[in-house]
Amino acid sequence: MAKKEFKSQIKKALDDPLLRNALGRFGETYPQSRENIFEGVSFPELREKMKAVKIEALSQIDELAAGFKEQAEARGAVVFPAKTGEEALQYIWELAQKHRVKTIVKSKSMASEEIHLNKFLIDRGVEVVETDLGEWIIQQAGQKPSHMVMPAIHMSKEQVAELFTKSLGKEVPAEIPKLVKVARGELRRKFLAAEMGISGANIAVAETGTMVIFTNEGNGRLTATLPPIHVVLVGYEKLVPRFSDIDNVAQLLPRSATAQNITSYITMITGAVPTYQRETGELGKKELHIILLDNGRFDLAKDSVFREAYQCLRCGACLNVCPAYQLVGGHVYGHIYCGGIGSILTAFFHSYSDADNLQSLCMQCRRCVETCPGGIDIPKLVFELRRRLTEKRNLPFTQRFIFQQVLSNRRRFHSALRIAVKVQSPLTKGTPYIRHLPLLFSPLTEFRSLPALARKPFRDCFKEMEQKVKKPKGDIAFFAGCMIDFVYPEIGEAVVQFLNKKGFKAVFPEEQNCCGAPAAYSGDLETGKELARQNIEAFFSTEVKYIVSACPTCTDFLAKKYAEMFPDEPEWREKAEAIAKKTIDFVKLASILGTGKQTKPRGKKKGQVTYHTSCHLKRTMEIYDEPRKVLKEAGFDVIEMKETDNCCGLAGSYAVKFPEISAPILERKLNNIEETGVDLVAVDCPGCLLQLRGGLDKRNSRIKAKHTAQILAEGRA
Amino acid sequence: MNRKLWNQFKERVLNLSGEVLYAEDKKEVGELISRLISQYPNPMVGVAVSPLIEESGVVELVEKSGGIIDRISGGEPVREFKIGISEMDLGIAQTGSLVQDATDLGKRLVSMLPEIHIALLRGENIVPCLQDALDHFYRKGIPPGYIAFISGPSRTADIERVLTIGVHGPERLVVIVLNERGEGTKRGKKRV
DSSP states (O other): OOHHHHHHHHHHHHTOHHHHHHHHHHHHHHHHHHHHHTTTSOHHHHHHHHHHHHHHHHHTHHHHHHHHHHHHHHTTEEEEEESSHHHHHHHHHHHHHHTTOOEEEEOOOHHHHHTTHHHHHHHTTOEEEEOSHHHHHHHHHTOOOSSSSSTTTTOOHHHHHHHHHHHHSSOOOSOHHHHHHHHHHHHHHHHHHOSEEEEOOSEEETTTTEEEEEESSSHHHHHHHSSSEEEEEEEGGGEESOTTHHHHHHHHHHHHHHSOSSOSEEEEEESOOEEEETTTTEEEEOEEEEEEEOTTHHHHHHOTTGGGGGGOOOOOHHHHTOTTHHHHHHHHSBSSSBHHHHHHHHHHHTOHHHHHHHHHTOOOOOHHHHHOTTOOOHHHHHHHHHHHHHHHHOOOHHHHIIIIIIITSHHHHHHHHHHHHHHTHHHHTTSSEEOOOOGGGTHHHHSSOEEOOOSSOHHHHHHHOOOOOSSOOEEEEEEOHHIIIIIOHHHHHHHHHHHHHTTEEEEOOTTOOOOSHHHHHTTOHHHHHHHHHHHHHHHHTOOOSEEEESOHHHHHIIIIIHHHHOTTOHHHHHHHHHHHHHEEEHHHHHHHHOOHHHHSOTTOOOEEEEEEOOHHHHHTTOOOHHHHHHHHHTTEEEOOOTTTTSOOSOTTTHHHHOHHHHHHHHHHHHHHHHHTTOSEEEESOHHHHHHHHHHHHHTTOSOEEEEHHHHHHHHTO | OOHHHHHHHHHHHHHTTOEEEEESSHHHHHHHHHHHHTTSSSOEEEEOOOHHHHHTTHHHHHHHTTOEEEEOOSSSOOOOOSEEEEEOSEEETTTTEEEEEOOSHHHHHHHHSSSEEEEEEEGGGEESSHHHHHHHHHTTSOOOSEEEEEOSSOEEOTTTTOOEEOSSSOSEEEEEEEOTTOTTSHHHHHHO
C-alpha cells in the first residue's frame, strides 16, 4: 500500500469515534486486569518456561512434526504437511469436493485468514460461515477485523442490529443480549447443516498427536463436533513436545489474551472420535484432517534473528499495550497479523513489502516486551526488519542526506546547526519555542511547540564553565548527545554542577557526535556504525571512571548497542565494550553518588513533583526506583501519575512521521500529569522533555517540565 | 472431599457466573434436579448416561417433573433440547473448571447444545490444579479422544466489549457436587 493511502487509513481510524473510544477504554483497563489476573502466579517463571519449551520445539521441529503425524494418524486422523498456503487450499478444496460439501462452519483461525481460505472457497461456490460472534458480524459487514481478539470492537450495538436486520430480513432490536440470541439461533442452524467444520488449534502435542483449542463462546466445540468432517489448520509453531506442556500454555494464553484465568472451554482432541453420520444415520468415525502449515514458517525458523518470532503464542497481549495499536487498531496496524509482531510474521508469511507500513508504526517504546508471554523482544525484531527494508530500498532522500552527508560529518553537522540557530528567529519570535511551522511542516507544531535551538551549544558553554572542586575525587566524562548539546545546554550545565558538588570534575571530549540512534532506528545502521566509531574514538582515550549521559536513548546506545554493532570487527567490539562498561545514565549515577543532605535544605520540604518514566530508561536499562529515590532525597514528595511508564509519543523521529498518532498519545500523558495536581514534572530524557514541555506550552499550562538534573541542581541553592 | 479445595472450587465457579449446589446423597441429587427441571415448562431434557446418573434415578425424576427425556447415546440424529445432564470426571479447584472424558458423542452434546447444563460431580474428584487434570488423563500415556474442560457458561464480549452469557453453549451452568461421605464441610462435621 502506498504511503499516501496508508496515511489516509490512519486518518480514517483516528477520526472514528467509536473505534477510538472502544480501543481507548480497552487500553486503559487491560493493564490493570492483566496484573490482577497474574496475581499469585509468577509471570517471569511461566514465561521462561514457555520460552524454553518453544526454543526446544524449534530445535527439533522436524522430529516433532513427524512424531505428531505418526501419533495423530495412529488415532485415526489424516495429517497433511502443506508447504504453502496454496497447497493447503487445494487440499481443503479436494476434500470438500469429494464429500460434496455445500456449507462449512468455521471457528476463528488466524492461519485460515493468512491463506485467504474464505475467499478461495466462496469463489468456488461453497458457503463459508464464520461462527465466532465478532467474526460473523464483520463477515456480514464485509469488513476486516479491527482487533485480533475482538474483531468487531469498532461497531456499536446499533450498527450490529442494523446489519442483522438487513441480512436476516427481520427486525432485530439493538440490545446486546437479544443480538447474541439471534446470532445463536442463526448459527445453530448452520452448525447442524454444515458438512464440514474448519478450525485452528492453539497447541499441537507431538508425543500424543493431541490438538488443544481455547474458546469462550463454545463455537470451537460445535465446529469440532457437529459436522462429520473436521479440518484443523495449524501452523508448525504450535507444536510442543509433551502433553504436560499444555499446562504452561493454559496458564499464559487466556491471562495474556483477555485477562482471564481460563477460557470457558478448553478442548483437547486426539484423533478421530465418534460422530453422527447423517447419510447412514449411524454412529461412525469422524473424518479428521490436520493440515500442518509451513507457508514461510520454516524460513522464519532458519533466520538467525527472526526465529525468535517462533515463540509467539498469538495471544495479542503486545497489541493490548501498544500505544499505536490502541489508537488505530487492526484496520491500519495489521495486514492479517497485527502490530509489531505482525510486521515480522507478515514479512515471512506474505512479503517484506506488505510488512513495511506495519513496521513503521512501531515506536520502539518496548511496552510489549514486558507483556509478551513468549519472551520475544519484538522491538528488536522490528529494528532488524527496518534495517533490512532500508537495505532493500534506501531511505528517502532528505533523511539519507541528513544521516549520511551531515550527521556522520561532525564539523558539517555542527556548522549546519549553528547556521540554523541564526535563521530560526523569525519562527521563535524571541521565545524559546517554535509554536508554528509553515506549510508542510505545520503538523509538527499543531499539538506542541518545538523548542528553539539554543543560542550557544553546550560545547561552547562548557568551555566557559568554571569547575570549582575542592578535593577532586576524579574525572567523569560527559556525553551530551544532540538534544543537550544544541537544544537544552542548561541540562548539561546542571549535570556538570552536580558532578562538581559531588567532588568530580567533568570532562567533555570535543570530538563527540550524535550517538547514532536516530539513524540506526530509522534503519540506516551504516551511519549508526560510523557515528559509533567516532564516539568510541572520542571517549576511548579518556581516563575516567564513568561516562555519564543525561539522555537514556544515548545511554542505552553507548552502553548496549555499540558492542552489538561490530560482531565481525573484534577491535571495535573490544573498544565498544570498554566504553559500555563505563557508561551510566545520569539518574543512576546520581542515585549511586547520593544527593542526600547536601541538596536538602534543613528539614524543609521542597514541594511535590510527579515523574514521567521514559521508555528507554525503564525498559532497556531497568532504571525505575532510582529517580524516585533521588527526588525524595532532594526533599520532594513524589506523586505518581497514572500510566507513568506510558510513552510520551515522541519516540524520536516518529513524531515527525506520524504526528497524528503522536498527538493523542501526548494528550493522554498530559491529562495524567494534570490529574496529579502537581505543578512540576520531572523527566530524565531530553526527548520526552521536548514533547512534554511543548505540549504543556500549547495548553498554556502552569506545570513545568524539568530534567531531574536541573531539579537537583536547583535544589542546591 | 477436601474442604479447602471445595471452598476454592465453589468460589471460582461462582466467579465465572456458574451455579453450585451441594448434595450429601443421591436422593438429594435427585431432588435438586427435579427442582431445576420444574423451573421450565415441560422441557426437553438430554441425559448422558453414566453410573451416577443411573444410581440417582435421573431419568425417572426428569419424567416425573415434567421433562421429556432424550437419552443421548449417539447413533441418533442430533436434536435440540433445553436442558442437558451429565456427570463430570473431575473438578479443578484453582480454576473452577469441570473436566470430562467426552469421547462419547452423547456426553459432548449434552454440555454444548442446550441452554442449561446440569453437571454432576463427585466431591472427592476435585483436584487442586489443571496440571493434576492433565496427569489424570495422561496416566497411561494415551489421552482419550476428546477431553472437555468447561469453566462457567459460554460467554462473549464481542459486541461493545459487554460480557454476555450464553452464545453458542449453555447460558446456565449448574454444578451439583455430591459429597456422600459428608467430609470436609460444616454440615458433614455435624453428622459425625
